[in-house]
Amino acid sequence: MLPRENGYMAEYRIALPLLPVSLARCEPHSYALPSGGTGGSPSLLPETGYRTMANVQLDNIRKVYDNGQVAVHGASFEVADGELMVLVGPSGCGKSTLLRMIAGLEEISGGELRIGARVVNDVAPKDRDIAMVFQSYALYPHMTVAENLAFGLKLRGESKEVIARRVAAAADTLGLTPMLDKLPRAMSGGQRQRVALGRALVREPAVFLLDEPLSNLDAKLRHSVRTEIAQLHRKLGTTMIYVTHDQVEAMTLGQRIVVLKDGLIQQIDTPMALYDRPANLFVAGFLGSPAMNVLHGQLIEEGGLQQLQLADGSRVPLYGAHVASQWLHRPIAIGVRPEHLQPSADGQGGFETTVEVIEPVGNEIFVNLSYGSQPLVMRVAPRTLPGLGERLRVAVRGEALHFFDAESGERLEARDSGLGTRDSELQ
Known part of the structure; x- marks a missing residue:
């Protein structure tokens, strides 16, 4: 031994x-x-x-x-x-x-x-x-x-x-x-x-x-x-x-x-x-760093355009995608990766957020934002560095949205809405 x-x-x-x-x-x-x-x-x-x-x-x-x-x-x-x-x-x-x-x-x-x-x-x-x-x-x-x-x-x-x-x-x-x-x-x-x-x-x-x-x-x-x-x-x-x-x-x-x-x-x-x-x-949030941003709300439709209505009454028009009508007036979640959020090109579209924390990591920067009580993370190039506390309008690429059943967490499939791929914006 x-x-x-x-x-x-x-x-x-x-x-x-x-x-x-x-x-x-x-x-x-x-x-x-x-x-x-x-x-x-x-x-x-x-x-x-x-x-x-x-x-x-x-x-x-x-x-x-x-x-x-x-x-x-x-x-x-x-x-x-x-x-x-x-x-x-x-x-x-x-x-x-x-x-x-x-x-x-x-x-x-x-x-x-x-x-x-x-x-x-x-x-x-x-x-x-x-x-x-x-x-x-x-x-x-x-x-x-x-x-x-x-x-x-x-x-x-x-x-x-x-x-x-x-x-x-x-x-x-x-x-x-x-x-x-x-x-x-x-x-x-x-x-x-x-x-x-x-x-x-x-x-x-x-x-x-x-x-x-x-x-x-x-x-x-x-x-x-x-x-x-x-x-x-x-x-x-x-x-x-x-x-x-x-x-x-x-x-x-x-x-x-x-x-x-x-x-x-x-x-x-x-x-x-x-x-x-x-x-x-779960998979959406576990894989990817930083994790996918997730917004919870109710699916509504006006004039043929579906929108996600958040708890505070604001709405995210879902340009470029359409979820089956059976989900209307039901709770869903939409997800968007940090790299698919971007500062609004003209400063007019998108939704207004507040810059809370900036994390530079060399060739890219993670910008931690708040929209009401909703935290968001956006990945940007160093040349687009915003200032702390700045009010920043952020656009969402409609074709990059992910849809989930808010109760079960399972993925929902969306089809092309035929309304183009304009950036979604809160109203």
Whole structure:
């Protein structure tokens, strides 16, 4: 048995070379060693020219704890072979629980999980041909980078030749070759996370699972490591499932994104489809920074022109769009992205707001406005900088409006009204 060292669990005790104590202690069974030896799965590493093929299918996957709490309600989707799928949502939405069920670290309460052609509900984690990377680097402080990369392979009984080849290939892929003799304490956070990725890579799994791997990094490192993960995925072409609460990570990394809330899937689509056509108010507000502006009111119509009447009696004419007449005199919400608000070109149209806060971020400026009690955010170029406290007339691009049922939050479809695409304005 190996001793504990600086808070890390002994490897031989539970066979969890990738897990820190805080995660390892949650599960008594072993994890992290895919089946097979030197004659196992095809290599993921670039110089071999071939890789393991695997998709992941979830069919009505549910998680219910003994106390009756439902963590995941019937999740169904497929991650295609070679796809990078991101699971995103706020804390407690079920994204990490879902990933842990795929890994085998959480028991599945119902539904069917397939990795490749196999149903793996009852397959031990070590036999699922997966590798998992966590936000904690879980590196052994007394081991060099090369030793950290090789450790899991040694436990698996791989030959020295196989270990040397895989460590060298992973180090080359991740830019770690000059650091192979370094100890973790001599490396930056981003470099340590690359070593953690390397330990997963040398095992040549069919599927990579990444659970908030960038959470411990500062903003600059998050950007650089995020770029490295995207490049690694393009280079390897292997299946990856990535969990994050950060919508920027989700939008920049994912080929498709699963948005979750309270254990329920809200929408699955490509990043730009989610941004341009959110299925409900939650998705509209969660994706995008700053969040979408939302105005609540009642839909009315005068002279063939639909308008949103706000609580204070002011109205937003809906030029360029028309919502089904069944929604007349019912509460709806309209949403508009900050970049689709703009100062009125002639200072006459639009609606009058007050500039409350100005947030310059370099090549653009976020202007926080108030319209009565309604806060709004507008994105502008630096040359259009308004003054604090200034009364500013703001126009809305009618074709950029999103419509939602105010009660259910679900998206409402609108058609071209035939009235042109004039800027909407409050009256």
